[in-house]
Amino acid sequence: MRILAILKSKKFWCCLLALPFLLVGCASAYISMQPRFDHDEFAMRRAVATKAEELYQLSYLEGGAPTGQRVIFVxxxxxxxxxxYDMLKNAPDGFQFIAVDRPGFGQTRPDRAQTSIMAQAQALGPLITMPERGKPILVGHSLGGPIVAAAATLYGDKVGGIIIAAGALDPDLEEVMWIQRLGAVPPFSWLLQRELRNANLELIGLEDELRALEPRLKNIHVPVTIVHGTADELVPYANTDYMLREFTDTVPKLVTLEGTNHFLPWNARGALLDAITDMASRLPATRLVPVQSR
Structure with missing residues (x-):
């Protein structure tokens, strides 16, 4: 009878529902105490002002050759x-690697969530539209995939090509769990560290954002390379079928990584470097003008 009374208790169920968020909150507090990476001999921290629905101070890391072929990682x-970081640390000769903190993450300010894929892409503008530096290659991982695709529709004549690594583009494959919606409202949202709270808001709105992006994909005319692992349980490999079908103004190159999971920046650095150097070899040669360090 005591157990039955507990199961009928509203307090019991409230505590049970709150437990995952309390655990995440404790983990988030630990994460927030860790020092943020600033710079070292391989990567320098910089920032640039940009406007995308609102003004941002876009923070980014820069490594490699200052006048090399630019590659922007999202x-x-x-x-x-x-x-x-490992990509920047191992930038090949003749390449400049730039990795951004997207709006809502890292050291980019303001630090509130920006759920619009087009606004996220627009924020990359100052790093893309540098005429003296040639056309950059954009590399987007996971949710960064649709963002670099959106950037190619906004800045098509300024982009050399895009590489979509484990990209989430198919809106039909997106699913929001009830616990995510619960985590988006107070008091549960208060328990989440800023990056996790902003990530949750992005994921809740992702399906609608992808459907809005879909008609734009046919306007991408720059080279596209898709890199995806068959053992990806977070962003299914079936996303590649969608991309091959929807990129109608270009012929994407598909690189399938058998048995590889979602975390390509960490466990498939060689495959990504191969995709980057391959795409760069197919771009028209551009005379780069030396620039002063900022």
């Missing part, structure tokens, strides 16, 4: 520019 959710 992280997923949650995440930040340091997700790409």
């Amino acid at each position: 992280h997923g959710t949650p995440g930040d520019s340091s997700d790409w």
Whole structure:
């Protein structure tokens, strides 16, 4: 009878529902105490002002050759520019690697969530539209995939090509769990560290954002390479079928990584570097003008 009374108690169910968020909140508090990566001999922290629905101070890491072929890396959710640190540290000769903190993450300010894919893409503008530096290659991982695709529709004549790594583009494959919606409202949202709270808001709105992006995909005319693992349980490999079908103004190159999971920036760096160097080899040669360090 005591057990039955407990099961009928509203307090019991409220505590049970809150438990995952309390655990995440404790983990988030620990994460927030960890020092943020600033710079070292391989990567320098910089920032640029940009406007995308609102003004941002876009923070990014820069490594490699200052006048080399630019490659701009866009992280997923949650995440930040340091997700790409190993790429920057191992930038091949003749390449400049840039990894951004997307709006809502890392050291970019203001730090509130920006759920619009087009606004996220627009925020990359100052790093893309640098005529003296040639056309950059954009690399997007996970939710960064649709963002670099959106950037190609906004800045098509300024972009050399895009690489979509484990990208989430198919709106029919997106699913929001009830616990995510619960985590988006107070008091549960108060328990989440900023990056996790912003990531949750992005994921809740992702399906609608992808449906709005869908008609624009046919306007992408730059080279596209898709890199995806068959063992990806977070962003299904079936996303590749959608991309091959929807990119109608270009012929994407598909790189399938057998048995590889979702975390390509960490466990498939070689495959991504191969995709980058392959795409760069197919771009028209551009005379780069030396620039002063900022």
